[in-house]
Amino acid sequence: MQQLRRLGTGIGWRPEIAEAVERMPGIDWVEAVAENVCPGHVPESLLRLRERGVTVVPHGVSLGLGGADRPDASRLTALAERAEALGSPLVTEHIAFVRAGGPLTASPLLEAGHLLPVPRTRDALDVLCANVRAAQAALPVPLAVENIAALISWPGEEMTEGQFLYDLADRTGVHLLIDVANLHTNHVNRGEDPSKALDELPVEAIAYVHVAGGFERDGTWHDSHAHPVPEPVLGILADLASRVAPPGVLLERDENFPEPAELERELAAIRRTVTRARARATVGAGTRGGVTYAPTPPKAITGDGVVPDPGTAGRPEHAAAAPVEVPTGAEDAARQRLALAQAALLSALVAGTPAPEGFDRVRLGVQARALAAKRADVVAKVAPELPEILAEVYRPAFLAYAQGHPMSGGYRRDALDFAEHLLLAGLPESAETRLLREWWLERSGPAPLSRRPGARLARATLRVLLGR
Numbered sequence: 001m002q003q004l005r006r007l008g009t010g011i012g013w014r015p016e017i018a019e020a021v022e023r024m025p026g027i028d029w030v031e032a033v034a035e036n037v038c039p040g041h042v043p044e045s046l047l048r049l050r051e052r053g054v055t056v057v058p059h060g061v062s063l064g065l066g067g068a069d070r071p072d073a074s075r076l077t078a079l080a081e082r083a084e085a086l087g088s089p090l091v092t093e094h095i096a097f098v099r100a101g102g103p104l105t106a107s108p109l110l111e112a113g114h115l116l117p118v119p120r121t122r123d124a125l126d127v128l129c130a131n132v133r134a135a136q137a138a139l140p141v142p143l144a145v146e147n148i149a150a151l152i153s154w155p156g157e158e159m160t161e162g163q164f165l166y167d168l169a170d171r172t173g174v175h176l177l178i179d180v181a182n183l184h185t186n187h188v189n190r191g192e193d194p195s196k197a198l199d200e201l202p203v204e205a206i207a208y209v210h211v212a213g214g215f216e217r218d219g220t221w222h223d224s225h226a227h228p229v230p231e232p233v234l235g236i237l238a239d240l241a242s243r244v245a246p247p248g249v250l251l252e253r254d255e256n257f258p259e260p261a262e263l264e265r266e267l268a269a270i271r272r273t274v275t276r277a278r279a280r281a282t283v284g285a286g287t288r289g290g291v292t293y294a295p296t297p298p299k300a301i302t303g304d305g306v307v308p309d310p311g312t313a314g315r316p317e318h319a320a321a322a323p324v325e326v327p328t329g330a331e332d333a334a335r336q337r338l339a340l341a342q343a344a345l346l347s348a349l350v351a352g353t354p355a356p357e358g359f360d361r362v363r364l365g366v367q368a369r370a371l372a373a374k375r376a377d378v379v380a381k382v383a384p385e386l387p388e389i390l391a392e393v394y395r396p397a398f399l400a401y402a403q404g405h406p407m408s409g410g411y412r413r414d415a416l417d418f419a420e421h422l423l424l425a426g427l428p429e430s431a432e433t434r435l436l437r438e439w440w441l442e443r444s445g446p447a448p449l450s451r452r453p454g455a456r457l458a459r460a461t462l463r464v465l466l467g468r
Helices: 015-023 044-051 073-086 122-138 161-172 180-190 194-200 231-241 260-283 328-350 361-382 385-404 410-424 431-444 453-467
Strands: 008-013 029-033 055-059 091-094 097-102 107-116 143-146 175-179 206-211 215-217 220-222 248-251
Touching: 008 015, 008 044, 008 055, 008 260, 015 044, 015 260, 029 044, 029 248, 044 055, 055 073, 073 091, 073 122, 097 328, 107 328, 107 361, 107 410, 122 143, 122 161, 122 328, 143 206, 161 175, 161 194, 175 180, 180 194, 180 206, 180 220, 180 231, 194 231, 206 231, 231 260, 248 260, 328 361, 361 385, 361 410, 385 410, 385 431, 410 431
Parallel strands: 008 029, 008 248, 029 055, 055 091, 091 143, 143 175, 175 206, 206 248
Antiparallel strands: 097 107, 215 220
């Protein structure tokens, strides 16, 4: 595994806080959402940060390495271009699937619009390892992959999160981006012990660490990235830092941005947490973390449920063997099985089909509503004219639309489809309806307009229909 440079303390760069980030003291590096950066038009703020020696890391959200399909070549190329444009020492993505269906299942391709958990099974691990290797081969810099937060659990899982991450790193040499807020989320939502996950994963593979806030509602923790970092998350960060000096730690905030002084206080709390945990580790103090989670003795569960001898603790039993390459035929079969499972789950979440066997239907409902709310939020950012035109009607109308209209072409297409749906539903004529019609007509056609007679006729016909 290639040694990565130490990053220090950083913050997620977002356009809304770009100026504040530039003025913040002690920022060693920033992370930018890869899909929001155009290689030919890098934001001036990021260029100024780079000129000052601040490292910029692109963080991808749409590759879907945990999906059944092989990574899309165009998406890999785009991620590589962003790494080169930003002069980044590494790029990061998620251990998640974001779309399902398509040729492998002979069903429509569905987009989740958000990160969904992969089942911790050997099939999913084989596919993930193959996808990670493909990404590594296509990228000009090392790759690190992030554990995600989840509202739901897959039935029949064969590994814990720590074991799954251990095997992934062992078989591919990929680095890990450990999100301690996501470990907290999975503790609340899935009953998983963060300390046990830290016991089992290979801490030497950690590239850096994410810290973020969220909120609890009706017994469910929502990883919002829009709230202050809670004490339990800092406790997991302390637990991790007592085991290894994290090469980098980054504060994530995506919306509901507070005053810069509040972000600086959160960064200071993160620095203190790491410093104190490292000091305790150095002097051999006994406790790790010390806020909410107490560490548990390292244990690993083998395929038959046997807990191995304590002498092998810390290394999952099933990961002890040398890395194994999966034969192509076996990999294809694993992709087929995973594709069917993921398509059935995503269809239940975004298209209203029956819940697959073994899933908690209440949790699936929570996840489905969360995905619809995420779509509404992102569409409002991608097409801010829609909430301006529709005002208080926008959100309930979009949530109702999302129940029966899965996203299939990205958020910009989703915004256009939503507007078209409202117009074809026969809204009463009003100033808002006219504005919505003008907005849709301006953005829905090809640019420049197609010269093909058939395309021009279809567009003219739709104009007539929408004008009625």
